[in-house]
Amino acid sequence: MNCQEFESLVVDLVRGEAVDSVLGTRCWAHASSCSRCAELLLDQEKLTAGLEALATRTEQILAPERIERALRKEFRAHEAKLRDDAVGLAFASKSVRPVGMASSRLAWAMAAAATLLVVTAVTIAKWRQGSTLPSMAQNQTAGQNEPAAPAARQQPKPQGAASQQHSQAPATKKTSPSSTPENTRPPLERKSNSKTHPSNRVRQNPDDVLATDFIWLPYGSGLTLDDGWAMIRVTMPRSELASLGMPASPLSSEQASAELLKADVVLGQDGLARAIRFVE
């Protein structure tokens, strides 16, 4: 063994670790023959003794009792928190059903609810559309099956034109045969009650036969009737159809001017005509 090998093993030798008996014997033999290595071995043994003394000194310093008390307190708090969390988790697991049959039942229920919602929405939309512009079928049914309101029957027809308001509002203005919807703008007190169903107005004159459904007028179709509306009956020459954006009459201009048509005009709150239907 040379000095370099001894130096690499001296710590293990002093510690009694990783050095077998044969290697240990060789180390000791080298140290006995080499004064430098012997001194190194002695220094290492002194160092080991000093470190043992330091370890002994340190081991006598104990951790204070207050650490244990603090840890005990913290342990109790920690366990209490864990219990609270466990209760919270249990509550949450009851609230949220696991995936499985229960969740599929829930999905079916949600689908049924969504379907019901859609059907309800469509029904309401159709009802609102119907309440704004009643279909001819509804009016005919209403006119044929239900008796007309007495007040409407007693209402005198103006010559050639019958001004129809909703049932609660009296007629206040007569319309001339040549009047256009703009000219027949009703006063503000004619503002209709939006709760009144328009079919009620049809009942006022059961003798009328409705010829057409309501037709949106080109300049008024983009406006709403949400704020209220009124319907008036007018007579107008056939030649005025073109001014309303409707197909021109095949008759000659004189004949068309002479032929009068009876029509119901729906007016918005602003007095502008929105739609028209023709009555025979």
Next chain:
Amino acid sequence: MTDPKAGNDHDLLQRMRAGDEEAFVQIYRSRHNAIHSFALQMCGSLSVAEDVTQEVFLAFMRDVDKYDPARGSLSAYLYGMARNIALDFLKRGRADVPMGEPGMETASRLAGPGDPLSDLTRAEAVESLRRAVLALPPHYREVLVLCDLNEMDYAHAAGVLGCAVGTVRSRLHRAREMLLRRLGARRAAGEHAESLKPARCIP
């Protein structure tokens, strides 16, 4: 190295996980002094050693499920935590308050039996050695503290530090060389001071 307390640890851990405070306290009492000594030897400050000890067992209590017996003994796990926390303290500069702490003074007086003069000398030497240990770079210091001050074998220390046995061995050799050099220089300086005698007295 097998931990002789491993079987008992298993039961204590089971009870501790079930919320048994006394089981936790038993684990603490069986290891807190070793952890405290390790922290004191690493940091050189009583207050830091107490903080490290408390933090080690707090972290262990809160995350007891992180300990996997298959990966090592409970002692190695706790030493590893103490090492990491102590290194954090060292990085933050909360360490190396070597003198003036009452516990240390008491320990110096308790250094050994026998002749008071000899004890004093020995205590001074031990204090010099302690300072030399604290002056070592941390990765050499931790190996020396584990292997020489806490009597761990290489394998166990390697498990605590998470490195190879060969690394532990070479670092320990290097740490002891550094200590000897430092103490030898001090000794040489002392011998040199003694050798300086006045040539003549100047009245």
